Amino acid sequence: MSIKTEVEMKLKQQGNQSENRGRLLVKCPDKPGIVSMLSTFLLNHDSNIIESSQYSNDPEKGNFFIRMEFYCENLKEKSAQMESDFEEIATNHSMDYHFAYESERKRTAIFVSKEPHCLIELLWEWQNGDLDTDIVVVVSNHEDAREMVESLGIPFHYIPANKDIRKKVEEEQIRLMEEYSVDLLILARYMQILTPDFVNHFQHRIINIHHSFLPAFIGARPYERAYDRGVKLIGATSHYVTNDLDEGPIIEQDIERVDHRDDVIDLKKIGSRIERRVLAKAVKWHLENRIIVEGNKTIVFH
C-alpha cells in the first residue's frame, strides 16, 4: 500500500473530521486567565482542543500568543455563531485573532522563473498530500514550466517581466491573483523584484525562498559570493516578503556542508536541494496556520 493510499484511508477513517477541524490564533497583551478563558469558550461551543501551543515573549513587550486546533461536530453550521460570540472576548482583551477552517482550503499561486526545482518540489509535495491547499495558478516570466504545470491541470500564465515594464506586469499579476482569489503567493525562485505596491497587496501572504543563509549574502548572486568567501556551509532561507529586500520575517532556514572542491556550480546544485526543502516546509507551516508574525520575526508553532 503506497503512502498516498494510506493517507487517503486515514482521512477517510476520520470521516468528515477534517471538515470539522478549526484553528484559532490569538495575540494579545499577556495576563493571567487567557488559556482558561479561551479553552472554556471552545468547550462552551462544543469544541474539543486537539492541539494547543502558546508563547509569551519577554516581559517588556508582554504579548501572549496561542494557536489552538479544535474539533467541533458540524463546525460549518456553527462557525458563524462562534466567531460572532468571540468578538466580545476579543474586544475586551485587545486580541488580534484569526479563525481558520480545514474545510476552507487556501488558494495558492506559485511564481517561478527559469529554475524549476522549487516548483517541482512543491508540486510533488502537493500531489503527495503534504500541502493542504489548492494550487490554482502558476505564473512565470519564462515558458519552460508550462508543460509540466498544465499536465497537472493547473493553469499556467506566461507574463514576461523586466524592470522597464514592472508596473504593467504587476498590474496584470494582481489582476490574475484577484481572478483566482489567491490567498498565498509563493515565490519559488522568481527572480524579479516586487514593488512596495505589489507587496502591500499581500501582507504576510508572500513567501520567498532566498538562496543563502540570511543575513549572510543578502542581495544578488549569493552562491558566487559564498564561493568567494570560502564558507564551509551554505544555506537557504524562506521568509515573508516585505518592502525591505531580503529582510522580511524568517520562517525557516537550513544548511549543507561544502568544501574547497565545490565550485560555484556545485554550490548551486547543493543549494537547490536546500532551497526546495526549506521552501516546502515554510509553505506547509503557513498553510497549517502555524506561523504568527510579530514585528520582524516569526513564531512558528510546530
Add this chain to the structure above:
Amino acid sequence: MSIKTEVEMKLKQQGNQSENRGRLLVKCPDKPGIVSMLSTFLLNHDSNIIESSQYSNDPEKGNFFIRMEFYCENLKEKSAQMESDFEEIATNHSMDYHFAYESERKRTAIFVSKEPHCLIELLWEWQNGDLDTDIVVVVSNHEDAREMVESLGIPFHYIPANKDIRKKVEEEQIRLMEEYSVDLLILARYMQILTPDFVNHFQHRIINIHHSFLPAFIGARPYERAYDRGVKLIGATSHYVTNDLDEGPIIEQDIERVDHRDDVIDLKKIGSRIERRVLAKAVKWHLENRIIVEGNKTIVFH
C-alpha cells in the same frame, strides 16, 4: 560578561520567581474540557500559565497528556492547599498527575566506571547552570574520577563491583541512595548490569546512556560491531532503565557521520562526543519535568 554571570543576573532580575514556579503534569483518558478545567483550576489558585504543551495519542488508546508550567506568588505557602484541592478533580477524571516545584531541586547521583567523558560533561553543564539539580553524590567502581569530583565539593564513593558480588554491591548502593535522598540516578557510562531488584527501586528515575543508535547494536561492544558492519553513521541513545536490557523508553538519540577510514578507536572517540551531549539533554529534560513515560515510549514536551 560571562554567560554564567548573565544567567545569574537574569535569575536575580526574576526576583524570587523560580521559587514561585511550578509544573503540573497530567495523564488521563481523553475527553472534551480538560484544558478548560485545568487552566481554570490554576487561575482560581492565583497561578498564571507560563508554558503549556499537550498531546493526545491515537484514538484507540485515547489518552491525554499535558504539562503546564505556572507562576504563583508565594507558591510555597499555597502549594499544599493547591495539591489538596486538586485531588477531587484527579479522582473524578481518573488522572495520573504530578506537581513539581522549581524551589525543590531534584537530588541527583551519578554512577560512572572508567570513561569520564559523560561525567565531565554533566559536571560542566551543571556548573554552567544548565542542569537545575543538586548533584549529591558520585559512585564509581574505579577510583579515577575521585579527584575531579571531590574538587567540586561532591562526595565520591568508590564501590568495587563485579557480577560475583552484585547483590552486596547493590545493597550498599541502595543504602547510599537513601542516605543521600536521591531522586535521579544517572548511569554516565557505568558498565555494570543492574538487577531487577535495583531497577525496581528507581522506576523511571534511572537514565542510562547507551553507546549505540538503539535498537541497532543492542548489548555489548556496539562500536566494535558498528565497525564490523561498516555503518556510515554511529549514534548514542539515552533511555530510562527497565529490566529489559537496552529496551527501556528512549529519551533522546543523536548520530555523527563516520567513514571507512575510521577504526574502532576513532568510532569510540566520535561516539564519546555524541554520548555526552545526548545524555546531558536527556537529564536536562528529566529535571525540567518535560518527560512523561507512556508504555515503552516517552513523550518529551520541548
Add this chain to the structure above:
Amino acid sequence: MSIKTEVEMKLKQQGNQSENRGRLLVKCPDKPGIVSMLSTFLLNHDSNIIESSQYSNDPEKGNFFIRMEFYCENLKEKSAQMESDFEEIATNHSMDYHFAYESERKRTAIFVSKEPHCLIELLWEWQNGDLDTDIVVVVSNHEDAREMVESLGIPFHYIPANKDIRKKVEEEQIRLMEEYSVDLLILARYMQILTPDFVNHFQHRIINIHHSFLPAFIGARPYERAYDRGVKLIGATSHYVTNDLDEGPIIEQDIERVDHRDDVIDLKKIGSRIERRVLAKAVKWHLENRIIVEGNKTIVFH
C-alpha cells in the same frame, strides 16, 4: 541562467574533456612504491592525474586501495594500449583493478513497486545532469509509473511479480537486463525478494534502498517497528544487494529527527525524503566509480 544551462556550458567549455577522462581503481597488497609506480605509469601514458584518493586498511589485512581520475588527450585511441600495458604491473603486484571511462556511460535499470518517490528523485537528478548514466529501462510490478517514465522516452516494462512465480519473473527480468545491456540495477523501493540466482548475475551491481537505519529494523515494516520502539530518529540505508537479506555492504545512510507526535504515516513521509536523497547519493557515487567493495564494507572515495 538556469543551473542546467550552466552545467551544459561548463561541459562545453571543457571541450571534449569528458571523453578524455578516465578512472583507474586498484586494490592490492600494501607495500612501498605503489603510488609512485601508478602515477609514473599514467605520466608515461600521457595522462594527468586530476584527483587521487587512497586508503590502507589495518596492518593485518594489509590492503591498499586507490582511485585515480586522469585526463588524457585522445583517450579513446589510447585506452586499449594503456590497459594492455597495465597487465604486467597488475600481475607483478597482485592487483585487482578496473579502468573506467567517462565516455562509456553506464547503462542503468530502475526497478520500482508502488512508491514512486525514489524513482522520481532519480529521474529528476538524472534530468538535472547529476547522474551520469543512461537510464535504459524501468521495470515495475505495478503500472502506476508508466506514464511518467514513458513521457521521458524511457521504456517501461510491467512484470507482475509474487513469490509463486518468482523464478519465471526473474528469468524474464534477467532477459530484459541482457537485452538492454544493463550495467547497474537500482531497486528504488522494489518490494520483491530477489533469489540468490538473480543476485549472483549482478554482483555489486544492484543498489537497494532500505527504509531504515540498518542494522536497526532489518526486514519488513521498519517504520511500524520504529514507531513501536519509540525511536527519536529514523533513517534509510542504501547498500549493495547480496544474498544475506539487508546485510549487503552499506554505501550511505542518513537520518531525520521525529518525535512522539509522529504516527506511522508521518514516519513514512519523513522517511521517504530520507530514502530518496540517500539512494540518489549512492547511485551517483557508484556511477562515478567512487566505491570499492571490500568484504562486507564499502570504501567510498568522496
Add this chain to the structure above:
Amino acid sequence: MSIKTEVEMKLKQQGNQSENRGRLLVKCPDKPGIVSMLSTFLLNHDSNIIESSQYSNDPEKGNFFIRMEFYCENLKEKSAQMESDFEEIATNHSMDYHFAYESERKRTAIFVSKEPHCLIELLWEWQNGDLDTDIVVVVSNHEDAREMVESLGIPFHYIPANKDIRKKVEEEQIRLMEEYSVDLLILARYMQILTPDFVNHFQHRIINIHHSFLPAFIGARPYERAYDRGVKLIGATSHYVTNDLDEGPIIEQDIERVDHRDDVIDLKKIGSRIERRVLAKAVKWHLENRIIVEGNKTIVFH
C-alpha cells in the same frame, strides 16, 4: 578499558612509528607529472606514503596542492638529507612546500577572556589525546581560569588588557610567545582586538573562534543581533586571524537550530556548544597540517 588507554596501547603497538611519520605539503603551478615526481622522491628516500590528498583549483589560477603523509624508518636521522635533496625539485617547479614531523610537536598558546568553555574543551581534547601538541602557556586578561590551568601543570599568565594599553600589552604577549617558542596561538574567546603588528608576527598561526556563522553578524554582539533578526539557526566560525576583522580564511563552521522561544541567553548557551566543537576541530586540523591557506580561503584535507 578506557579510550585513553586504548589510544596509548595503539600508539605503543605502533612502536616508535609516530617518530617516523612525516608530512609534506606542496603548492605549485599545476602540470602533469607532479604526483609521480613527489611519490618517486619519497620512495627513493625510503618513505612509504600512508595518506595522500590533492586538489587543483580552477584552470585559470592553475595551482596544484598536495598533502602527503609518509612513514620512514629512522626519519630523524634522514630528514635533513631529505629536505636538502628536495630543494632542487622545489626550485625547478616553483613549489611552496613544508615538511612537518610528528616527532616535533607544535607548541601552542591559548588566549582566553572570561568565557571558559572553549578553553575547557581544548584542554579536555588535549588530555584525551586528540590534540597532538604541547600546550605551553595560557594567557588571559582575567584571573578566572588560573586554577584550572595550573592544576594541569600549564603556566598561566594574567595580562590585563584594554585598548588604552594595547601596545604595551601586545609587546608583553609577543615576548611571552617568544619565551615559550610558540608555534600556534589560539584565541579561545579572547575578547580583545589584535593590532596588525601583532597579527603580522603570527601569519596563519592564529586561530580564532567567532561566535557567529560568518559572514553573518560580522563584528560585535552576534548573538544579540541574531536574536533581533529572528534567525532559525545560529552558528560559529573558526578562522585564521588576518588584519581584516572577521574576514580571515575560514577553517570550519557549524550551526544549531533555535526557535522563537530562545532568548539571547539561550542563544549564547547553545552557541557556546557550537563554538567549542568548531574551534577544537580547526585546531586539530591545523596541528595535523591538514590546512593550506590559498588567498582568503582554506583547503582542508580531511
